[in-house]
Amino acid sequence: xxxxxxxxxxxxxxxxxxxxxxxxxxxxxxxxxxxxxxxxxxxxxxxxxxxxxxxxxxxxxxxxxxxxxxxxxxxxxxxxxxxxxxxxxxxxxxxxxxxxxxxxxxxxxxxxxxxxxxxxxxxxxxxxxxxxxxxxxxxxxxxxxxxxxxxxxxxxxxxxxxxxxxxxxxxxxxxxxxxxxxxxxxxxxxxxxxxxxxxxxxxxxxx
Amino acid sequence: xxxxxxxxxxxxxxxxxxxxxxxxxxxxxxxxxxxxxxxxxxxxxxxxxxxxxxxxxxxxxxxxxxxxxxxxxxxxxxxxxxxxxxxxxxxxxxxxxxxxxxxxxxxxxxxxxxxxxxxxxxxxxxxxxxxxxxxxxxxxxxxxxxxxxxxxxxxxxxxxxxxxxxxxxxxxxxxxxxxxxxxxxxxxxxxxxxxx
Numbered sequence: 001x002x003x004x005x006x007x008x009x010x011x012x013x014x015x016x017x018x019x020x021x022x023x024x025x026x027x028x029x030x031x032x033x034x035x036x037x038x039x040x041x042x043x044x045x046x047x048x049x050x051x052x053x054x055x056x057x058x059x060x061x062x063x064x065x066x067x068x069x070x071x072x073x074x075x076x077x078x079x080x081x082x083x084x085x086x087x088x089x090x091x092x093x094x095x096x097x098x099x100x101x102x103x104x105x106x107x108x109x110x111x112x113x114x115x116x117x118x119x120x121x122x123x124x125x126x127x128x129x130x131x132x133x134x135x136x137x138x139x140x141x142x143x144x145x146x147x148x149x150x151x152x153x154x155x156x157x158x159x160x161x162x163x164x165x166x167x168x169x170x171x172x173x174x175x176x177x178x179x180x181x182x183x184x185x186x187x188x189x190x191x192x193x194x195x196x197x198x199x200x201x202x203x204x205x206x207x
Numbered sequence: 208x209x210x211x212x213x214x215x216x217x218x219x220x221x222x223x224x225x226x227x228x229x230x231x232x233x234x235x236x237x238x239x240x241x242x243x244x245x246x247x248x249x250x251x252x253x254x255x256x257x258x259x260x261x262x263x264x265x266x267x268x269x270x271x272x273x274x275x276x277x278x279x280x281x282x283x284x285x286x287x288x289x290x291x292x293x294x295x296x297x298x299x300x301x302x303x304x305x306x307x308x309x310x311x312x313x314x315x316x317x318x319x320x321x322x323x324x325x326x327x328x329x330x331x332x333x334x335x336x337x338x339x340x341x342x343x344x345x346x347x348x349x350x351x352x353x354x355x356x357x358x359x360x361x362x363x364x365x366x367x368x369x370x371x372x373x374x375x376x377x378x379x380x381x382x383x384x385x386x387x388x389x390x391x392x393x394x395x396x397x398x399x400x401x402x403x
Contacts, residue, residue, distance in 0.1 A: 004392060008385045011268055015378035018275045032286070 031125050045120045047107055047132040049145050050162065053169040055105075056080065064104040065134075068119045069111065079109065079141070080173065087115050090122055100128045109134035109141070146170045209283035234321055243322040245313025245329055252310050255400035257391035264384045271377050285373075295358035312336070 031039075039045065055063040065082035067074045074084040085095050087110075099106065100123075108116040108131060116133045123131045134141065143149075148166035151159040212222040240262055241247045250256025277283040309315050314322060314333045322330025344351065366376035 004385070004388050007265065007388070011272065011381050012378075012385065014272050014276070015374075015381035018272065018279070018374040019372070019378035021279055021374060 031127060036121065036125055039124065040117075040121065045117070045124070045131070045133045046113075046135040047105075048135050049141050050165065050169075052107055052134060053145050053166070053173065057169050057172045062103070062105050064098075064106050066098070066106050066108045066119075067110075068108050068115050073111075077138075079138070082109075085119075087119050090119055099123050099131060100126070102130055104130065106131045107134050108132065110137050111139055112137040146173065209277065210287050213287045214284075233317075234324065237318055237321045238325060242318045243325050243327060243330065245318075245322065245327075248315070248318060249310065249313045250400070253400075254394035254398040257395055260391050261388055264387065268377075268381050268384050271380065275374060275377055290362040290364075292362055293360040294356060295360055297355045297357065300354070 052063070052065075065079050067078045067082045067084045068087045068090070069084075070086050070088075071084055074082075074086075078084065083098070085098065089095070090099075108119050110116040110119075113133055113136060116137060120131055120133045136144070145166055148163050148170060151163050209216070211217045212219060217225070237243065240258060242259070242262070247256050248259055251259040274283060274285065274288070278285050305315070312319070312329075312333045314330060316337055319330050319333035319337060323334045324330075348355075364373070366373045369376065
């Protein structure tokens with residue numbers, strides 16, 4: 001009986017300790033590689049620029065644009081109301097509550113979509129939700145939303161509807177002036193929706 | 208941070224080398240605990256000797272506590288630890304076959320090698336039978352495949368199924384183990400056998 005009592009004296013307190021401490025202290029990554037591959041393969045992280053444009057025009061308060069480029073690039077140009085979280089400091093503690101939340105729809109963007117995708121992958125692996133990637137990135141945004149190209153005559157009606165929407169969105173978002181000459185387009189600059197509410201400005205790092 | 212091999216801290220070959228030494232140590236512990244005697248092993252089924260239960264359960268809860276504490280200290284990522292996938296049907300049938308073989312032969316696979324290593328003829332015969340079984344299964348695999356793969360459950364954990372934390376389940380398992388040890392020692396007193 002003696003060894004049994006000794007064993008019990010030793011392991012039961014250890015068991016009580018392990019039962020009392022919070023679990024999963026080491027589990028940094030919430031998604032397995034398989035799950036992540038599945039999500040990335042399905043492209044669930046992408047949000048279409050038209051949707052973002054629509055939300056910006058509607059001044060949807062739940063939209064939060066996050067620029068993952070460097071602060072220099074961010075200073076040179078950034079989307080209206082965007083905050084800057086450079087990819088290199090994505091994991092810094094000050095940004096955790098921006099990326100790990102369930103109130104906003106975070107839309108990450110970079111020039112293309114590679115860096116934004118990398119940022120999304122990291123946040124997704126950490127188990128964060130509500131982070132998305134702007135499909136096509138800033139390049140597509142410039143080329144197609146802010147200065148839409150008229151579809152050819154033979155295009156289906158949807159293309160024309162899209163074009164009309166993009167044209168009006170571009171006007172509302174102050175687009176056009178980037179490629180157009182100074183003139184008509186600049187006049188609508190005043191319409192720029194102040195998408196950046198206080199809540200969004202607050203955590204802006206780097207701007 | 209562990210586990211060492213999946214995280215690339217040690218190479219696959221080093222891993223095998225470590226496994227080799229751990230295997231030798233395991234065999235030595237088995238032999239010195241008397242596990243190369245089939246009478247001692249079979250005692251668990253009759254109640255006169257429950258050292259099998261005690262050694263293996265002590266090993267299991269020690270390992271469990273070790274892993275949980277190493278996880279707590281951030282030394283090992285439990286998600287990367289390999290867990291045998293569960294195929295329920297073959298697990299049950301395999302368990303019955305293994306248990307029946309254990310009672311009849313007086314060895315389990317590991318201890319039969321232990322017995323064979325110290326020159327026990329019954330151990331060697333058991334090892335031979337083990338290989339017949341392995342090859343027999345392998346060559347007739349298409350016959351069994353459907354049953355073998357039936358009712359795949361993934362890698363379930365009891366704690367997850369019961370919706371409790373790993374730590375709490377660990378504590379319950381420890382208490383259950385201590386309880387079983389007490390019952391086992393009671394059985395040893397109740398069904399004593401003089402010489403074996």
